[in-house]
Amino acid sequence: MAPNTAPNTLREGPDEDGHFGIFGGRYVAETLMPLILAVEKSWAQAKGDPDFWAELRSYHKHYIGRPSPLYFARRLTEHFGGAKLYFKRDELNHTGAHKINNVMGQALLAKRMGKTKIIAETGAGQHGVATATACALFDMECEVFMGAEDVARQKPNVDRMKLLGAKVVPVTSGSSTLKDAMNEALRYWVSRAETHFYIIGTVAGPHPYPQMVRDFQCVIGDETRVQMQEAEGRLPDSLVACIGGGSNAMGLFHPFLDDPDIKIYGVEAAGHGIDSGAHAASLTGGRPGVLHGNRTYLLQDGDGQITEAHSISAGLDYPGIGPEHSWLFENGRVNYVSATDTQALEAFALCSRKEGIIPALEPSHALGFVSTIIGDLPKDHLMVMNLCGRGDKDLEAVLPRLEEMGLL
Amino acid sequence: MSGYSANRLDALFERLAGEKRGGLGIFITAGDPNLETSREIFNALPAAGADMIEFGMPFSDPMADGPAIQASSQRALKGGASLASTLKMVRGFREHDQSTPIVLMGYYNPIYSHGVDRFLRDAIEVGADGLIIVDLPPEEDPELCLPAVEAGLPFIRLATPTTDDARLPTVLENTAGFVYYVSILGITGTQDVPTDLVRDAVTRLKKHTDLPVAVGFGIKTREQAATVSQVADAAIVGSAVVNVIADNLDESGAPGPGTADRVVDLVRDLAAGVRGARA
Numbered sequence: 001m002a003p004n005t006a007p008n009t010l011r012e013g014p015d016e017d018g019h020f021g022i023f024g025g026r027y028v029a030e031t032l033m034p035l036i037l038a039v040e041k042s043w044a045q046a047k048g049d050p051d052f053w054a055e056l057r058s059y060h061k062h063y064i065g066r067p068s069p070l071y072f073a074r075r076l077t078e079h080f081g082g083a084k085l086y087f088k089r090d091e092l093n094h095t096g097a098h099k100i101n102n103v104m105g106q107a108l109l110a111k112r113m114g115k116t117k118i119i120a121e122t123g124a125g126q127h128g129v130a131t132a133t134a135c136a137l138f139d140m141e142c143e144v145f146m147g148a149e150d151v152a153r154q155k156p157n158v159d160r161m162k163l164l165g166a167k168v169v170p171v172t173s174g175s176s177t178l179k180d181a182m183n184e185a186l187r188y189w190v191s192r193a194e195t196h197f198y199i200i201g202t203v204a205g206p207h208p209y210p211q212m213v214r215d216f217q218c219v220i221g222d223e224t225r226v227q228m229q230e231a232e233g234r235l236p237d238s239l240v241a242c243i244g245g246g247s248n249a250m251g252l253f254h255p256f257l258d259d260p261d262i263k264i265y266g267v268e269a270a271g272h273g274i275d276s277g278a279h280a281a282s283l284t285g286g287r288p289g290v291l292h293g294n295r296t297y298l299l300q301d302g303d304g305q306i307t308e309a310h311s312i313s314a315g316l317d318y319p320g321i322g323p324e325h326s327w328l329f330e331n332g333r334v335n336y337v338s339a340t341d342t343q344a345l346e347a348f349a350l351c352s353r354k355e356g357i358i359p360a361l362e363p364s365h366a367l368g369f370v371s372t373i374i375g376d377l378p379k380d381h382l383m384v385m386n387l388c389g390r391g392d393k394d395l396e397a398v399l400p401r402l403e404e405m406g407l408l
Numbered sequence: 409m410s411g412y413s414a415n416r417l418d419a420l421f422e423r424l425a426g427e428k429r430g431g432l433g434i435f436i437t438a439g440d441p442n443l444e445t446s447r448e449i450f451n452a453l454p455a456a457g458a459d460m461i462e463f464g465m466p467f468s469d470p471m472a473d474g475p476a477i478q479a480s481s482q483r484a485l486k487g488g489a490s491l492a493s494t495l496k497m498v499r500g501f502r503e504h505d506q507s508t509p510i511v512l513m514g515y516y517n518p519i520y521s522h523g524v525d526r527f528l529r530d531a532i533e534v535g536a537d538g539l540i541i542v543d544l545p546p547e548e549d550p551e552l553c554l555p556a557v558e559a560g561l562p563f564i565r566l567a568t569p570t571t572d573d574a575r576l577p578t579v580l581e582n583t584a585g586f587v588y589y590v591s592i593l594g595i596t597g598t599q600d601v602p603t604d605l606v607r608d609a610v611t612r613l614k615k616h617t618d619l620p621v622a623v624g625f626g627i628k629t630r631e632q633a634a635t636v637s638q639v640a641d642a643a644i645v646g647s648a649v650v651n652v653i654a655d656n657l658d659e660s661g662a663p664g665p666g667t668a669d670r671v672v673d674l675v676r677d678l679a680a681g682v683r684g685a686r687a
Contacts, residue, residue: 017547027516027543029472031568031590034575173478179469186471191594193570290517290543291469303490304521305468 010257010333013324018207018294021330023323026206028293032186035193036293040208042113047215052108056216059104063137064094066101066219070227070384075354080374083381086236088224088252090388091359097389098220098248099130103199105216107134110197117141117196121185123150123178123244124315124362125157126389127201132166134199142166145185147177150314156393175308178318182292202245203322206293210322217251224384225255232382238263241386242366243336244280244316246325248388257333266325267369269311270338280309282321283329283336296323312341312397313361315389342405343368348391348398349407360389361398416509416537417562417585420460421620421641430637431459432682433622434675435513435646437480438463438497439489441653441663446484447497448668449653454508456672457679462540462624462644465494465514472542474597476647479654483661491518491527495534502535509537511564511585516543516552524552528559538562538585546578553582567613569593569605576616586620586641587613594625597647601626607639630681637682645678 013020026036046052060066069089077085090098103120110118118140122128128144135142144161148170151158161168169188174180182205189198203210203217228236239256241249243266256262271279279285282297289298291306299307299319309319328334339347347367351359359367366385374383391398402408424431434453439446453461466484470477498510512531519527519541531539539561544552546565553563562585570593571579580587589609591601606623613621623636624644636643652674656667 026545026547028545029542029568030545030566030579031472031570031593033545033547034570034572173475174469174482183469183471187474187595190472191592191598193593288520290515290520292471293543295520298517300517300521302521303492304518305485306517307468 008258011254013327014207014211018211020324020327022288023295023326024207024210025295026293027290027295028206029190031190031193035189036206038113042109043208043212046109046112052112056105056108060219064100064104065092067223067227068092070224070231072231073355076351079354080371082375082379083237083377083383084379085370085374086228086382086384087357087387088220088384090220090248090386091357091363091390095126095130095133096392097126097130097360098217098251099127099201100133101219101251102201102213102216102247103127103130103134106199106212107138107140110140110199111138113197115195115197117192118199119143119145119185119188119196120199120201121145121178121181122201123147123181123317124313124393125150125154125161126315126393128166128168129157129160129164131199132161132164135166136164143169145169145171145181145188147175147181148172149176150178150181153397154314154393178314179306186292202247203250203324204245204292204294204296204320210294210324213247214250214254214324217247218254220248220251220386221253221255224252228382228384235259236262236382236384238265238381238383240265240267240366240370240383241388242267242316242362243321243325244269244318244362245320246322248386250322250324252384252386253334264334265369266334266336267366268336268338269313269316269365270340271310271312273340274338278310279338280311280316280318281338282319283325284338286319288326291320294323296320296326297329312344313365315360315362316365337369339365339368345398345401345405346407347371349402357387358391359387360391361394362389363387364391416507417460419507420509421586424459424641429686430640430682431642432457432633432637432679433460433462433624433642433644434458434649435462435464435644436649437466437477437484438494439466439484439487440480440650441483441657441661442487443489443493445663445667447500449671450497450501451504452668452672453675454505456675457683458508458675459642460509460511462511462513462646463494463498465491465512465518467515467518470515472595474595474647476597476651476654480650491522495530498536499534510535511538511540512536513540514542516541519552524555528556528561532559532561536561538564540564540566540588542566546581549582557582557584564588566590569609573612576613580617583619586622587617588644589613589621589623589640590625591623592626596625599626600628601632601636603632603635606636610640630677633678634681634685637685643682649674
């Protein structure tokens with residue numbers, strides 16, 4: 001018998017078949033399996049290669065602009081009158097969001113595999129812009145699948161992708177949003193499996209994507225550990241991030257999972273409210289199912305048909321969530337909560353006025369939740385919120401709403 | 409030998425071998441364009457010349473299907489189809505047809521939602537003869553494939569142009585009934601079957617298995633069906649069939665008069681091609 005050394009870590013997943021408990025896995029058509037296995041093999045090699053990481057770190061520093069600052073939000077802290085609020089400023093990255101952290105990693109992997117044609121799905125367009133950016137830099141062909149409805153409501157990002165040389169493919173099947181863009185990207189990949197690399201934008205999809213995207217995003221949490229030590233001489237007491245698929249949240253949370261005293265909050269989009277049925281809160285309002293290559297919590301009807309998500313944020317408007325989040329939900333390590341469209345809009349305005357930072361609608365959900373608890377926390381409590389994207393892209397959608405709410 | 413259900417498939421391929429011809433498999437989506445018309449089409453297929461039926465279980469997000477079958481799935485769901493109504497249609501079919509094999513084809517989530525054990529019990533009970541679940545590769549065999557094998561319901565696997573000789577044994581390991589060769593690198597109905605490559609592919613598969621090999625994805629015409637059935641044990645036609653349904657919808661999306669007859673006409677034509685192919 002081995003001595004009692006039961007692993008005390010929550011950071012070892014997934015197992016070799018890509019499972020986090022019952023979640024994750026590889027639920028794809030046979031045509032894709034050899035491809036997925038090739039990506040897995042190349043990723044395993046790259047992960048163990050110091051040269052791969054050295055090259056990626058060089059792009060972090062000189063191209064993306066990392067490390068992103070850990071910023072003490074003094075005026076918001078005073079406004080709330082409770083815990084000290086820090087922002088991890090990933091909206092300052094090149095292209096304006098955390099998405100580029102993952103894209104640069106996967107693009108380097110694609111290059112290593114000898115692939116020169118890239119496909120990606122995008123909702124709000126941030127992942128699409130990041131992918132188009134990396135493809136321009138590495139001279140790769142780029143096609144981005146985007147729901148036709150999102151193409152219409154995110155025009156600035158569509159224009160940016162075109163300028164960067166990418167082809168934007170509007171998807172009209174299903175509900176014409178992110179879920180359908182991912183279906184279509186997978187269909188396209190099936191027919192081009194031998195020549196194309198698919199850069200998935202979040203911690204979802206078939207193994208090894210959830211793990212790989214997480215590993216590329218962990219730079220957020222790794223930097224936060226060091227920066228908070230420098231700022232306060234200790235680790236934070238709580239972490240907060242918004243969740244659509246969940247990549248910015250996983251990037252912040254994962255390096256802290258084994259620090260049991262740190263409270264962790266993942267904020268889903270509650271849309272018009274969980275009870276209204278019009279929301280994108282897969283954990284709060286869904287149940288386990290299989291879609292897009294993994295088992296995870298999904299919004300679905302009684303017959304297992306996937307239902308439409310709703311959120312004012314196109315980036316959170318997805319009926320699923322990364323499988324590792326489902327696992328962290330069931331084992332209770334992370335507290336999953338939600339914020340409504342209205343709470344996000346109020347936070348959007350508040351952050352702009354108090355800190356001079358226009359946040360994206362996605363992290364505005366995180367701040368919307370923060371505003372409900374931070375005032376009651378002691379003044380020596382240290383809270384870090386991931387400010388994972390900037391809000392320029394959202395102005396067209398947000399301004400009329402803020403006007404209605406009397407917040408302009 | 410396991411359950412009664414495997415026997416209809418075995419019996420079919422034995423009979424086809426005796427007749428020295430390949431078979432014709434017809435795919436339709438259960439409930440497309442509505443439950444009533446779909447039932448009419450389903451029940452008419454054997455007399456029109458379908459040797460077996462791939463009965464699609466509609467799903468909101470059919471990841472491996474092209475526009476034609478996506479649309480048929482959407483029509484079925486809009487028309488009120490569910491896993492329960494699909495199983496009920498199979499039960500109704502079996503009241504008058506005891507010999508035509510029915511293979512349930514679709515995606516895993518509705519089955520997972522229904523409950524795997526309950527689904528297997530129900531599928532066998534209503535008289536289904538096999539399963540083709542597109543998003544369950546061998547890597548996920550414990551989910552449904554192994555319980556299906558245990559229950560005596562054949563789990564029919566897809567082999568594709570990307571399944572090389574090294575991977576084929578993995579794909580074939582728990583496969584029963586027949587092997588479904590996906591003739592194109594892509595989704596259903598989007599390209600024409602490369603008939604010249606199919607012969608080599610079937611020959612390659614036969615080196616690895618004694619199971620019958622059916623070929624599908626991309627067979628649209630009588631000629632293609634005939635050519636494929638010369639080299640394979642069956643040709644499966646899907647998108648071309650559901651396109652006939654789409655072509656007969658009126659502006660409100662309701663099926664026009666004679667929709668089922670038009671489908672039957674196509675199936676008759678395909679069947680004539682297959683039956684004349686090796687003469």
